[in-house]
Amino acid sequence: MDPKLTMEQLVAELNKHNYQYYTLDAPVISDKEYDALYDQLVALEKETGMTLPDSPTQRVGGELLKGFVQHRHLAPLWSLDKAQNIEQLGSWNARAVRLVQDYNKKNPDNPLPELSYAVELKFDGLTLNLTYTNGRLVQAATRGNGVVGEGILPQIKTIKSVPLSIPYKDGTIEVQGEGIMNLSVLEEYNKTAAEPLKNARNGAAGALRNLNPKVTAERRLNAYFYNVGYSDNIRFDSHKEMMDFLRENHFKVNPYITYFDNFDDVMEQLAEIQERRSSLDYLIDGAVIKIVDMRTREALGYTDKFPRWAVAYKFEAEETTTVLESVSWNVGRTGKVTPLARVEAVELAGVTVQNCTLNNVGDIERKNLKYALGTRVFIRRSNDVIPEILGKVTEENDGGEIIYPEHCPACGFPLEMRGAHLFCNNKLNCRPQIIGRITHFASRDAMDIETFSDKTAGQLYDELNVHEAAELYELTFEQLVKLDRFGEKKAMNLLEAIEKSKGRDLASFLYALGIPNTGKSTAKMLADHYRDLHAVMKADIEELIALPDVGGIVAESIVNFFADPFVVAGIEKMLSLGVQAKAPEAPQAVKTDSFFSGKTVVLTGTLHQMTRDEASAQLEALGAKVTGSVSAKTDLLIAGEKAGSKLAKAKQLGIQVIEDEDEFIRLLNEEAN
Known part of the structure; x- marks a missing residue:
């Protein structure tokens, strides 16, 4: 061609x-x-x-929308050259090193310093350019084409992380940052939105370029700032100075900024950011590497389009589009019937994707996917979970219809719609429900029956007619050894694991029962509070609601669960067969005069000398309150290996941090004696 x-x-x-x-x-x-x-x-x-x-x-950017006032930036907003792989990144650095060496040969009396680097996250949002004159926010604009953008001051004022005034009052500055929508905010927004947003990037861009600032406010946007693009008075010697200036003037600066003198360390940092990416509460699509020294930046200058002193390193995409081919319906242990989408195979974040979650019928309706078969859809993969369909690429109902089942695809029982979900109420004879309940019962955090799997549960159901967890405790060696692929050793190992599980504690047993809306932490709280299985079973809604972290839905789920004669009979059968559901040990007296007494403590990262649960228990015995998130109310952070965002936030807030595990253990032992 x-x-x-x-x-x-x-x-x-x-x-x-x-x-x-x-x-x-x-x-x-x-x-x-x-x-x-x-x-x-x-x-x-x-x-x-x-x-x-x-x-x-x-060129950089696109056409301007009518309805916005054009704004000419005081200094151009440059785009960044991209490095798609380590080799291209190395080439960028080699070119910078060569240019610095050439400069120093020509200027031996005033050489540039050795290169050092700043590594920042590359946000996936909308670029903002804010203008402050004598300390007041007087204009805000989009990037536009890099020279002229769109004025969006009323929209920007709705973002609470944007300061309306700053301490610096000596003339005019332009500050660049990124407008984003946090993923947790997007999730909450979509629960009640008439038109759910396809992704966080679109949510931020659509809000900031909406002529109605009320719409912007509803999206609860956030913003991080990373550059002073223009100033008529102040100058900086380094990137660190600039970041300090931004922080001192009340701009929100992302804590993930690291500095290195060795370029090999930059490479390691990029790998760490990629590992951490899925735990962040916002979208990033890479990292930005910048040379720290400002005089070096001036010497290196710009090409026609890019600064030579910075480069964007792009990560594997976590979002893409593909074709929705079909939808099947799966039955879970609670009887919930959920749709599973089959899509045209596509590479995403380094893996081939063919299956995607659709959550429920309500999700299909809200995302305009009812008539989407055979059409192109957005999908997103985060961490190692099954990818999610975000929505249709087009708004038209131009695809085949997703048919909602009226009968259970597994047992044929009529389905019931409860809220946004379909349910099969045939608890006693629906195979996937029974297998799911038994598998959950035997799982590690529940009764911890070693070597047990969903395949084992399926085999016991099909060949020995095991329909409930209680029947596991009636199995015999003679029954198991006759099963296909069950030798004597495997049969003995399973029986020993089942016998061992009888000694599991009350919290594990309650979790193993699979009470709807009741996870591990709630099960532990119930065990610690009631200290007796039958007391939990007899609890009413009013007393349950009075307990910490138990709302009306959870309380009702617990009461309804233990009101089921089938459930009660199964529990009593297990107790008669030797299951102990042991009450937790009596709580020890809490110390009030230790180093940890009265402190709010957060644990993060990996500890090697004890588990986080064990550390939490010891801290609480020493009078600490252990919480899961870092805030201004946090007094102390214990940071194990590979600590991430919590450590960065604690340092940003000036919270005391213990990063040495040996020092932490020494303190625990010292205060316990």
């Missing part, structure tokens, strides 16, 4: 996607797909030595 014709087609397609993404805030392909097209165009331009006049490689 003619290279010029290919380039014309690529330019037309990329410009169409730029318009969808930047102007309409309605992308129809993922960032990963766009980057592939863009890189193809860059390669052709390099190969032919030709650049078309309207090529997106020649």
Whole structure:
């Protein structure tokens, strides 16, 4: 094919996607797909030595929307060159080192210092440019084309992390940052939204470029700041100075900024950020590496499009688009019937994805997916969980219909709609429900029956007619040894593990029962409070609601669960067969005069000399209150190996931190004696 014709087609397609993404805030392909097209165009331009006049490689940004007042930035907002892999990143650094060496040869009396680097997160939101004059916020704008943006001051004022005034009052400055929507905020917003948002990036961009600031306020946006792009008075010697200036002037600066003198350490930091990525409460699509020294930045300067002193390192995409091929319905241990989507195989975050979650019928309706079979949808993968479908690429009902089942796909029992979920109420004879309940009962955090799996539960159901957890305690060696793929050793091991499980404590037993809406922490709280299984079973809604972290829904779930004669009969049967459900040991007297007494303590990272649960128990015995999140009320953070965002936040808030595990253990032992 003619290279010029290919380039014309690529330019037309990329410009169409730029318009969808930047102007309409309605992308129809993922960032990963766009980057592939863009890189193809860059390669052709390099190969032919030709650049078309309207090529997106020649400009930054897109067209301006009508309805917003144009704002000319006091200094240009540069985009960043991209490094897609370690080799390209190394090339960027080698070029910077060479340029510094060349400069120093020409200026031996005033050489530039050895290179040092700042590594920051690359947010996936909308770039903001804020103008402050004599300490007051007087304008806010989008990036636009890098020279002219759109004025969005009323929208920006709704973001609580944006200061309306700052201590610095000596002239005018422009500060750049990123407007984002936290993932937890997006999740809460979508629970009640008439039109759920497809992702956090669209949520932020759509809010900031909405002509009604009330809509912006409803999205509860956040913002992080990372650059002073213009100042008519102040100058900085280093990136650290600039960041300190931003913090001192009440700008929210992300705690994940690290500094290195060795470029190999930069590489290690990038790997750590990638590991930490899935635990963050906001989207990032990479990291930014900047040279710290400002005089070096000035010496290196800019190309036509990019600064030579900074580069963006792109991570594997966590979002992409693919085709929704089919939907099947699966039955869980509680009888909940959930949809599972089969999609056209696609590479996402380093793995091939073919299955995606759809959560429930309500989720399908809210995301406009009822008529989406055969159409293109957005999907997102986070951590190692099954990817989620975020929504349709287009708004039209132009696909095949997802049919909601009326009868259980496993047992044929009529289904009941409760809230947004479908349920099969055939608890006694629905195979996947029974197998799910028995598997959960035997799991590690429950009765901890070693070597037990869902395959084992299925085999016991099919070949020995085991329908409930209590029947595990009636199994015999003669029964097990006759099963397919069950030898004498496997049979003995399973019987020994079942016998050992009889000694599990009350909290584990309560969790093993699978009480709806009751997780491990609630089960432990019930065990610690009542200290007797039958007392828990007899509790009413009023007394349960009075307990910590128990609301009306959880209390009602617990009472209804123990009101079921089938459940009660199973429990009594297990007790008669030797299950102890042992009450926890009586709580020890809490010390009131230890180093930890009265302190709110957070544990994070990996401890090697004890588990976090054991550390929590010892801290509480010494009078501490152990919580899960860092806030201004936190007094002390215990940081084990690979501590992440909690450690960074604690340091930002000036909270006392113990990072040496040996020192922590010494303190515990010293105060306990």
